Amino acid sequence: MPGRIRGQLLKGTTTLLVLTVLRDGELYGYEIAQRIRARSGGAFFPSEGSLYPALHALEADGALEASWQESDRGPRRRYYKITKSGLGMLAEHVQEWAAFSLGMGQAVGERNR
Amino acid sequence: MPGRIRGQLLKGTTTLLVLTVLRDGELYGYEIAQRIRARSGGAFFPSEGSLYPALHALEADGALEASWQESDRGPRRRYYKITKSGLGMLAEHVQEWAAFSLGMGQAVGERNR
DNA sequence: TCGCTGTATATCAGATTACTAGGTAGCGCC
DNA sequence: GGCGCTACCTAGTAATCTGATATACAGCGA
Numbered sequence: 320m321p322g323r324i325r326g327q328l329l330k331g332t333t334t335l336l337v338l339t340v341l342r343d344g345e346l347y348g349y350e351i352a353q354r355i356r357a358r359s360g361g362a363f364f365p366s367e368g369s370l371y372p373a374l375h376a377l378e379a380d381g382a383l384e385a386s387w388q389e390s391d392r393g394p395r396r397r398y399y400k401i402t403k404s405g406l407g408m409l410a411e412h413v414q415e416w417a418a419f420s421l422g423m424g425q426a427v428g429e430r431n432r
Numbered sequence: 433m434p435g436r437i438r439g440q441l442l443k444g445t446t447t448l449l450v451l452t453v454l455r456d457g458e459l460y461g462y463e464i465a466q467r468i469r470a471r472s473g474g475a476f477f478p479s480e481g482s483l484y485p486a487l488h489a490l491e492a493d494g495a496l497e498a499s500w501q502e503s504d505r506g507p508r509r510r511y512y513k514i515t516k517s518g519l520g521m522l523a524e525h526v527q528e529w530a531a532f533s534l535g536m537g538q539a540v541g542e543r544n545r
Numbered sequence: 546t547c548g549c550t551g552t553a554t555a556t557c558a559g560a561t562t563a564c565t566a567g568g569t570a571g572c573g574c575c
Numbered sequence: 576g577g578c579g580c581t582a583c584c585t586a587g588t589a590a591t592c593t594g595a596t597a598t599a600c601a602g603c604g605a
Contacts, residue, residue, distance in 0.1 A: 324528070324531060324532050324535060325592080325593075326444060326561090326592085326593095327443040327444025327561065327562065327563095327592080328443065328444040328445070328528065328529070328532045329591090329592065330440040330441070330443035330444070330561090330562085330563090330590075330591060330592065331439060331440025331441040331443065331590085331591080332441070332536065333591085333592085335536075335540065336539055336540075339539060339540050340539075347553080347554095348553070348554065349552065349553050349554080350553095355539060358538060358539045359535040359536070359538050359539040360535060360538055362531060362532070362534070362535025362536075362538075362539075363535055363536075363539060365592090366592070366593060366594075367553090367554080367555075367556095367594095368555090368556080368557085368591095368592070368593060368594070368595085369591065369592050369593075371554065371555060371556085372555090372556085372591080373591090375555095390552085390553085390600090390601095392552080392600085392601060392602085393551080393552045393553065393599095393600055393601060394552065394553045394554070394598090394599055394600050394601090395553080395554085395599095395600090396552095396553065396554085397553085397554070413540060415437070415441070416441075416536065416540060418437060418475060419437050419441050419475070420533055420536070420537075421473075421475070422437060422472040422473060422475025422476055423445065423448075423472070423475075423476075423529065423533070424533075425471060425472050425473055425475075426449055426452060426453075426468060426471045426472040426475075426476060427448065427449075427452050427526060427529060438563080438564075439563080439564090439590085440562095440563080440590060440591070442562090442563065442564095443561080443562060443563065443590090443591085443592090444561090444562080446562080446563080460582080460583095461582070461583070462581065462582050462583080478563085479563075479564060479565080480582090480583080480584080481563070481564055481565070481566085481584090481585080481586095482562070482563045482564070484583070484584060484585085485562085485563095485584090485585085486562085486563095488584090503571085503572095503581085503582085505571085505572060505573085505581085506570095506571060506572055506573095506580080506581045506582065507569095507570060507571045507572085507581065507582045507583070508570095508571085508582080508583085509581095509582065509583085510582085510583070
């Protein structure tokens with residue numbers, strides 16, 4: 320499997336990735352990062368410095384609802400749940416990604432027969 | 433056809449798009465932007481503020497060679513030609529895009545059923 | 546007990562890079 | 576002269592990722 324992808328291409332993808340894994344249910348930050356890593360085959364693994372600000376912004380936007388919960392082993396966790404508004408935002412981002420991916424495929428795609 | 437895509441998702445794509453259209457041959461800046469627009473079905477149309485600095489950076493990196501040429505109608509044009517080094521960079525960026533696109537597809541793709 | 550590893554959250558400086566907005570300038574047309 | 580299109584360039588702004596740093600709890604081995 321290829322290594323972790325980093326750099327400018329990742330800009331703007333964190334929101335989509337976070338909302339995507341939260342379709343599965345309520346998760347906490349650390350777990351969200353691991354899910355993203357697992358689902359992408361190791362290609363994506365958001366750093367803490369990008370994940371946590373993104374979660375805070377999504378909560379402030381009303382896309383996520385959060386609550387503290389104690390853990391029996393380790394520090395407390397902040398669980399995030401996607402809201403109805405967040406589901407709408409997810410749909411938009413999925414569509415945006417599809418258009419972006421399509422356009423890049425057309426632009427970069429082979430032209431030579 | 434969908435509108436022009438803008439924002440964070442575009443980060444890191446200008447280099448790939450420019451090198452891609454310059455596979456076709458020698459082009460000048462304004463023309464490069466139009467080719468990118470045409471090839472992507474209107475999805476991408478780099479602004480001048482991102483295109484020209486990117487061209488200068490690629491030239492400084494040795495990926496492009498440039499020369500001024502007069503035009504019979506309108507101002508002079510700066511033509512860019514991809515170098516051998518630029519072709520190598522293009523191959524890298526194409527591969528990077530493929531890995532990125534694959535990873536996003538896996539991460540976002542449908543999991544249900 | 547001390548230190549290390551793993552878990553878990555948080556913030557900041559620095560870097561990258563796209564966008565807007567503005568400037569300069571040639572050419573054709575009315 | 577003014578307008579629109581062509582053609583180049585740059586400064587400032589905004590977004591956001593990386594990497595470093597900080598705090599803190601739990602388990603394990605020396």
